[in-house]
Amino acid sequence: MRLATYNIEWFDNLFADDGSLLTDDQWSGRQNVTRIEQLTALGIVFTALDADAVMIIEAPDQNGRRSTVAALEEFAKVYGLRTRKALMGFENETQQEIALLYDPDAVTARHDPQGEPSGPEGAHGAPRFDTAFRWDLDIDATSEVVTFSKPPLEVAARTSSGVDLRLIGVHVKSKAPFGARGKAAVLRTSIQNRRKQLAQCIWLRARVEEHLARNDRLVVLGDLNDGPGLDEYEKLFGHSGVEIVMGEDGCPCLHDPHARMAVTQRVGTMPATARFFMPKQKRYLQALLDYVMISDALMAKRPEWRIWHPFDDPVCYATPELREALLTASDHFPVSVDLEL
Numbered sequence: 001m002r003l004a005t006y007n008i009e010w011f012d013n014l015f016a017d018d019g020s021l022l023t024d025d026q027w028s029g030r031q032n033v034t035r036i037e038q039l040t041a042l043g044i045v046f047t048a049l050d051a052d053a054v055m056i057i058e059a060p061d062q063n064g065r066r067s068t069v070a071a072l073e074e075f076a077k078v079y080g081l082r083t084r085k086a087l088m089g090f091e092n093e094t095q096q097e098i099a100l101l102y103d104p105d106a107v108t109a110r111h112d113p114q115g116e117p118s119g120p121e122g123a124h125g126a127p128r129f130d131t132a133f134r135w136d137l138d139i140d141a142t143s144e145v146v147t148f149s150k151p152p153l154e155v156a157a158r159t160s161s162g163v164d165l166r167l168i169g170v171h172v173k174s175k176a177p178f179g180a181r182g183k184a185a186v187l188r189t190s191i192q193n194r195r196k197q198l199a200q201c202i203w204l205r206a207r208v209e210e211h212l213a214r215n216d217r218l219v220v221l222g223d224l225n226d227g228p229g230l231d232e233y234e235k236l237f238g239h240s241g242v243e244i245v246m247g248e249d250g251c252p253c254l255h256d257p258h259a260r261m262a263v264t265q266r267v268g269t270m271p272a273t274a275r276f277f278m279p280k281q282k283r284y285l286q287a288l289l290d291y292v293m294i295s296d297a298l299m300a301k302r303p304e305w306r307i308w309h310p311f312d313d314p315v316c317y318a319t320p321e322l323r324e325a326l327l328t329a330s331d332h333f334p335v336s337v338d339l340e341l
Helices: 035-049 068-078 183-213 233-237 241-246 257-264 314-318 320-329
Strands: 002-007 053-059 085-088 097-102 107-111 133-135 144-146 153-159 164-171 218-223 274-278 283-287 290-294 304-307 335-338
Touching: 002 035, 002 164, 002 218, 002 290, 035 068, 035 320, 053 068, 053 164, 053 218, 068 085, 068 097, 085 107, 085 153, 097 107, 097 153, 097 164, 133 183, 144 183, 164 183, 183 218, 183 241, 241 257, 241 290, 257 290, 257 304, 290 335, 314 320
Parallel strands: 002 053, 164 218
Antiparallel strands: 002 335, 053 097, 085 097, 107 153, 133 144, 153 164, 218 290, 274 283, 304 335
C-alpha cells in the first residue's frame, strides 16, 4: 500500500463554485502558470504517484458555496485517477482545507475525530482538534488558549485486506509576523507565533501518544512548516516542532528517515520537499517541510519512503514529462511511503 502527502499551492483557484475544473488559460495563482497548465501537471503527478491514499494539504475550499469533496472527486474523474473518493474533516476559514483522496477499492475511510471537545476556555491534555488547548506559551505560570487555524484531519481507515490504520493529516502554520511594524514588533510577533506553533505540536504529540499507547498503526502526514535548523527561533526554544511530534529519546517515537536525518545531521546534504523562488535573492530556496511519520506498529511492514523531487529523485529527473509536471504543479513535492499491508 502506498500512502502519500501532497501540498498543492493554490489548488482552490482551479475550481468553480460548482466543483467543475477551470480548464482555461487564466493565471492559476502560481507564478507564470495558467490554470490548465497546473491542472494538466497535477494529473500527470497524481497518475505517476499511483497512491492508494493521498493526504492533500491546501485542498479546495469548503464553505456555503463550495464543496471540497465535490471538487476533488471531479478532479479525479476528469483525470481518470483510481483515488476517486474524497474525505474531509473540520472545515476552516483559510481556503486551505485538509482532505484525503483515496481508492475505495483499496481502502475505506471515515472522519473519526478523537478527544473530548473543550469549551472556549480550552483544556489541557488532548482535546478535540477543532476546539481549544491550554498551554503556557511564555512560561509565566499562566496558560493561554491555543487553536488550530487548520484542524488536523483524523481518519479511521481499513485496507481491503482488513488492516486498520489511523491517519492524521496535518498543516501546522503560524509563523509569519503579519501586521507587525518595525523590527521589535516583528521579533515579538515572530516569537509569539513560534510559541503557538510549538504548542500546536505539543497538542498533536499528546494525541500521538494516545495512539502509541494502544499500539495503533498510526501515520502522521502533512506539512509541518518546520524542521530542525529551519529558523533562528529554534535556538531560543531548544527544539523544533518536528522533534516534538516525532518524540525524543526515551519516549515512544514516530519514524521518518528524512526527519531523522535532519535531526541528527545539521550540516551537509539535506533532503527537501519544497522549492520556493526568492525574488530579492534571485534564487531558489529548498526546505524539508513535508513528512510521513509512522508508528512502531508499521515499522515491521518494510516501509520505503520517497520524496518525489524533480531533481533529487533519479526516476523523476530521468522522466522529463514528470519532472516538468512536478515543477509546474506546486511549490511542494509529494512524499510517499510504501508498506506491505
